[in-house]
Amino acid sequence: MMPPPDPNLLSLNTATVREKWNLRQMIEGCARQGIRGISPWRDKLAELGAKEAARMIRDHGLTVTGLCRGGMFPAADRKGRRAAIEDNLHAIDDAATLEAKCLVLVVGGLPPGSKDLPGARAMVRDGIGEVLDHARGAGVPLAIEPLHPMYCADRACINTLAQALDVCDEVAGRDGGGLGVAVDVYHVWWDPDLKAGIERAGHKRLLAYHICDWLVPTADLLLDRGMMGDGVIDLPLIRSWMEAVGYRGFHEVEIMSATNWWRRDPDEVLARMRERHQACT
Amino acid sequence: MMPPPDPNLLSLNTATVREKWNLRQMIEGCARQGIRGISPWRDKLAELGAKEAARMIRDHGLTVTGLCRGGMFPAADRKGRRAAIEDNLHAIDDAATLEAKCLVLVVGGLPPGSKDLPGARAMVRDGIGEVLDHARGAGVPLAIEPLHPMYCADRACINTLAQALDVCDEVAGRDGGGLGVAVDVYHVWWDPDLKAGIERAGHKRLLAYHICDWLVPTADLLLDRGMMGDGVIDLPLIRSWMEAVGYRGFHEVEIMSATNWWRRDPDEVLARMRERHQACT
Numbered sequence A, B: 001m002m003p004p005p006d007p008n009l010l011s012l013n014t015a016t017v018r019e020k021w022n023l024r025q026m027i028e029g030c031a032r033q034g035i036r037g038i039s040p041w042r043d044k045l046a047e048l049g050a051k052e053a054a055r056m057i058r059d060h061g062l063t064v065t066g067l068c069r070g071g072m073f074p075a076a077d078r079k080g081r082r083a084a085i086e087d088n089l090h091a092i093d094d095a096a097t098l099e100a101k102c103l104v105l106v107v108g109g110l111p112p113g114s115k116d117l118p119g120a121r122a123m124v125r126d127g128i129g130e131v132l133d134h135a136r137g138a139g140v141p142l143a144i145e146p147l148h149p150m151y152c153a154d155r156a157c158i159n160t161l162a163q164a165l166d167v168c169d170e171v172a173g174r175d176g177g178g179l180g181v182a183v184d185v186y187h188v189w190w191d192p193d194l195k196a197g198i199e200r201a202g203h204k205r206l207l208a209y210h211i212c213d214w215l216v217p218t219a220d221l222l223l224d225r226g227m228m229g230d231g232v233i234d235l236p237l238i239r240s241w242m243e244a245v246g247y248r249g250f251h252e253v254e255i256m257s258a259t260n261w262w263r264r265d266p267d268e269v270l271a272r273m274r275e276r277h278q279a280c281t
Helices: A023-033 A042-048 A050-059 A078-097 A117-138 A161-172 A196-205 A233-242 A264-278 B023-033 B042-048 B052-058 B080-096 B117-138 B161-172 B196-206 B235-244 B268-278
Strands: A009-014 A037-039 A067-071 A101-107 A141-142 A179-184 A206-211 A252-254 B008-011 B037-039 B067-071 B103-106 B142-144 B179-184 B206-211 B251-253
Touching: A009 A023, A009 A264, A023 A037, A023 A042, A023 A050, A023 A264, A037 B067, A042 A067, A042 B037, A050 A078, A050 B103, A067 A078, A078 A101, A078 A117, A078 B037, A101 B008, A117 A141, A117 A161, A117 A179, A141 A161, A141 A206, A141 B117, A161 A179, A161 A196, A179 B008, A196 A233, A206 A233, A206 B067, A206 B142, A206 B235, B008 B023, B008 B268, B023 B037, B023 B268, B042 B052, B042 B067, B052 B080, B080 B103, B080 B117, B103 B117, B117 B179, B142 B161, B161 B196, B179 B196, B196 B206, B196 B235, B206 B235, B251 B268
Parallel strands: A009 A037, A009 A252, A067 A101, A101 A141, A141 A179, A179 A206, A206 A252, B008 B037, B008 B251, B067 B103, B103 B142, B142 B179, B179 B206, B206 B251
Antiparallel strands: none
């Protein structure tokens, strides 16, 4: 048996309570419930603006465990790809203002009408390459988040940890800084090479750890994630692999759940997160 | 541009028209529409019985490109695992009666209540090992079908071609006969190592090729597959990889589509299959 995790490592990804709370309420809610980390999505950040959000988060003693999200690099034409680059540069600046531990990259899928998966993957690699220097200068590590293969077409064509690490090696160099990965159990729990990928990444490239659970059955491809303990993911086992290579960062809870958790009182959701973090991860 | 495929290689997986036709109608429909292959699911086979189905399929000049399905090896206890073995032995006998090109194995997911994915995968390996001799004796190759990772929990914990080939190597030996893989584009199209996996398999282990398409958006995890050409899979590219290593077998159309194709007149579905096979694969 793994001992329970340090409760101070719990972090709230704002997607978990996005339907009922604005960012101000989330910051206050985390502070009230003793949750020390927060990871805002940019739609919520826009409500306050990065500077005001940064001030408020700091005043409440919270750590920004990541900003969600940059990425979405593939586009049908040069103009679209350029717009994506600009958007990522802006996201990097916001992440710097927030002193975020990383900017999470959901890299994007196939451009509309395209079936060229190798081409989309090349656009991702090139896009990351174009923004990496700016990210390094701003002190914001970029975290490639491999997404579950069911999102390959429309959200992210990087779908395994090995593939994300190959991009890291290619774009940043094998020992290059400023580029790593976000491990979200929902996306990678099934991967027979997950342990090997975590070991290959090592603690320097493990920039974020996201937790939730995979429900059986899963009713919706996007919005039916489970609370830790309600599904089939062996969360203590995956945490043991992360810790074995030296990961000491936060455990960020990201649950998109249209018919369950999003409907509940967010204070109840945060309380349940705390309990389950201790009991089931 | 790839030249269009040989129309004589088209095969109907009975799942594609299962809602409106029984097996007798499917056999007659294939013969009427000039489709030369058929791959029955066992629920449909049970309607006629294997012997009568074999006779009728032979009389109509069709090839049985596979029997769907064996597998489902993991179970919570020894009794359940034994029952799975017995069921697979029976399926092998039916496949032999049908002179099927292979028995497709959907290997099974986690036993109820279990989070032990390595354990489930070991049960799969052991289960295949227990039935392989019987399959060899019956002249029925076993085709491990890696299923999309979104089915890892409840349908198949073998989720990539590489992983399926590892099981082949381990159970049958690197050059061992009687065990190979079924490549279904729906399950593997996203895999950055797909081409390498097809090359590693080689034509001796490529026992079946299943086609359909991945729709964007996909509305349901199980029953929203698309007709070839309606989605984002680069079907000619994947076929080119199959042919490059010497695959000359059938192209089996398996479309589970609750809200579209299952509602249509099956004769229309078969006609559309023929058109799209030529135009889009």
